[in-house]
Amino acid sequence: MKHWLVKSEPGCWSWEDHVKAGIEPWDGVRNFQAAKFMKEMGQGDLAFFYHSQKEKAIVGILEVVRTAYPDPTDESARFVCVDFKACHPLKRPVTLKEIKDDPRLQELALIKQSRLSVMPIPAQAWELISAMGGV
Structure with a gap:
């Protein structure tokens, strides 16, 4: 199983929106690197849901x-989407500041490629961030 992080602006699509929907496609991604990562996702893989913009936290x-x-919102037919099910919230959000302040997490794409909306999370970083969030 692989681990991922996906970003959304809470004003457009929030964690609460996804919880209400249950299962929903993650569509609208128009970055080729992010789309490549989405193509690598397997059924059962887990992803952190990250609120971007003001909150800047994994929730x-x-x-x-x-x-x-194929992403039905893409008229060019070049991009894909995946369906995610909301599993559970973190007991406490893990902020971008906390992640940046931890020397063990300095290699994350979240820090090095801050504009990327879909990215892999190494197993050790997944465990560390999960523990930080009380999971």
Whole structure:
């Protein structure tokens, strides 16, 4: 199983929105590197749900329930989406500041490629961030 992080602006699609929906496609991604990562996702993989913009924190965990398929919102037919199920919130959000302040997490794409909206999370970083969030 692989681990991921996906970002969304809470004003557009929040953790609470996803919880209400249950299972929902993660669509609208128009970055080729992010789309490549989405194509690598497998059923059962887990992803941190990150609120970008003002909050800048990991707030929940999603599970991939349908692997990459053509994104119906993409008229060019070049991009994909995956379906995520909301699993559970973190007991406490893990902020970007906390992640940046931890020397063990300095290699994360969240820090090095801050504009990337979908990224892999190494197993050790997943365990550390999960513990920070009370999971």
